[in-house]
Amino acid sequence: MGNIMVDIHRDYKYAIEVENGLLDDLDRYRNLFFRYEKAVLITDENVAPHYLRQVEKQIDKAGCKTHAIILPAGEGTKSLEKAEEIYHHFSEYNLSRGDLVVALGGGVVGDLTGFCASTYLRGVDFIQIPTTLLAQVDSSVGGKVGVNLSKGKNLVGSFYQPKAVIVDPLTLKTLNKRVFCDGMAEVIKYGCIQDKGLFDRLMMGSVQAPPEEIDEIIESCCTIKRNVIQEDERETGLRRILNFGHTLGHVLETYFNYQKYSHGEAVAIGMYHITTKSESRGITKEGTSEKLKELLLAYDLPVTMPYLEQERVEEILFRDKKFSGNKITLILLKDIGEAVMVSMDKNQLVEFIV
Ligand SMILES: NC(=O)c1ccc[n+]([C@@H]2O[C@H](COP(=O)([O-])OP(=O)(O)OC[C@H]3O[C@@H](n4cnc5c(N)ncnc54)[C@H](O)[C@@H]3O)[C@@H](O)[C@H]2O)c1
Ligand SMILES: O=C(O)C(=O)C[C@@H](O)[C@H](O)[C@H](O)COP(=O)(O)O
Numbered sequence: 001m002g003n004i005m006v007d008i009h010r011d012y013k014y015a016i017e018v019e020n021g022l023l024d025d026l027d028r029y030r031n032l033f034f035r036y037e038k039a040v041l042i043t044d045e046n047v048a049p050h051y052l053r054q055v056e057k058q059i060d061k062a063g064c065k066t067h068a069i070i071l072p073a074g075e076g077t078k079s080l081e082k083a084e085e086i087y088h089h090f091s092e093y094n095l096s097r098g099d100l101v102v103a104l105g106g107g108v109v110g111d112l113t114g115f116c117a118s119t120y121l122r123g124v125d126f127i128q129i130p131t132t133l134l135a136q137v138d139s140s141v142g143g144k145v146g147v148n149l150s151k152g153k154n155l156v157g158s159f160y161q162p163k164a165v166i167v168d169p170l171t172l173k174t175l176n177k178r179v180f181c182d183g184m185a186e187v188i189k190y191g192c193i194q195d196k197g198l199f200d201r202l203m204m205g206s207v208q209a210p211p212e213e214i215d216e217i218i219e220s221c222c223t224i225k226r227n228v229i230q231e232d233e234r235e236t237g238l239r240r241i242l243n244f245g246h247t248l249g250h251v252l253e254t255y256f257n258y259q260k261y262s263h264g265e266a267v268a269i270g271m272y273h274i275t276t277k278s279e280s281r282g283i284t285k286e287g288t289s290e291k292l293k294e295l296l297l298a299y300d301l302p303v304t305m306p307y308l309e310q311e312r313v314e315e316i317l318f319r320d321k322k323f324s325g326n327k328i329t330l331i332l333l334k335d336i337g338e339a340v341m342v343s344m345d346k347n348q349l350v351e352f353i354v
């Protein structure tokens with residue numbers, strides 16, 4: 001059980017605490033809550049019945065008045081329309097720069113809440129209480145916040161770090177299997193890009209939610225992400241490796257209007273597909289894509305590319321925010337645990353992945 005410090009620069013230093021039962025022990029954050037007169041808690045309809053009251057009670061007890069916003073669950077909620085609704089709530093509630101916003105939920109709630117916190121009054125403090133595996137290993141850390149447009153994934157957003165990340169792996173007990181496996185896609189991503197030991201450990205046996213070891217896995221992933229973002233908060237270099245599998249993954253999510261594939265599933269197909277391509281070109285060690293496929297399938301994640309119309313793929317692909325002019329940096333594997341960045345132009349990208 002650990003406390004991982006993120007130290008980006010003077011203004012951005014926060015702890016990621018990972019501990020079973022932490023949601024029953026928010027008293028240890030009383031010095032943080034005490035700083036704020038009021039807090040707006042944002043969550044969704046699936047998370048609220050399990051955890052909202054528990055969190056509200058403890059924040060209230062610390063002397064910070066709470067107000068809750070319960071959103072519909074699902075990727076469709078990560079939208080400008082919902083952001084606007086949240087801004088209205090903030091203004092009705094007279095939220096000030098001296099108040100706090102709390103994201104209690106998965107990556108959808110976290111990304112949207114962080115985005116609203118980063119933009120309302122040009123910035124209100126926020127904390128992350130992630131309740132899905134994906135949010136605990138990835139989205140709650142590192143400060144990428146934002147919303148989707150129908151034309152593309154996460155096209156509107158900012159970098160805005162939370163004041164704290166509070167991870168209670170016991171919340172994973174109420175997740176359904178599909179959502180748990182989504183999170184495993186990002187865990188597998190970390191193994192692929194930087195941690196062969198983690199990849200091999202996953203290959204040795206199936207991890208269920210929440211097993212004894214899930215807290216260790218969460219900590220390993222958060223430590224990798226912390227190290228990456230401490231070196232490169234704004235994704236001008238190393239941070240790009242966290243996007244392995246995402247170039248195609250985001251195309252798939254957008255192409256099907258965020259309905260067919262969850263984020264983890266789309267990333268799973270993206271990682272496998274790109275690795276078969278790079279392997280066939282001799283960039284990736286032979287056999288890597290087979291190993292990756294075996295691991296993804298073990299977590300019921302998809303690997304098969306659906307039929308896609310090339311014109312529409314290109315239209316979505318070319319809006320990827322990793323483009324700078326005509327050039328994009330694509331993340332590939334040399335081997336399990338070793339990512340490489342390859343710069344290519346639009347034509348080369350299409351040739352490479354389509
Ligand atoms: N900001 C980042 O760095 C980053 C990183 C990775 C992914 N993301 C984003 O995260 C989003 C996906 O997040 P997600 O997979 O957590 O999806 P999600 O937030 O939609 O949650 C998945 C489902 O699980 C439910 N749920 C959440 N916690 C629960 C719990 N403890 N018990 C029962 N049900 C629970 C939710 O209501 C939802 O139905 C995508 O939009 C993706 O782009 C962002
Ligand atoms: O934190 C990052 O950096 C990542 O790329 C993590 C990804 O898992 C995540 O899906 C992220 O939201 C993708 O960001 P985007 O900038 O490609 O939209």
Ligand SMILES: [Zn+2]
Pocket residue numbers: 138186246263267
């Ligand atoms: Zn992701």
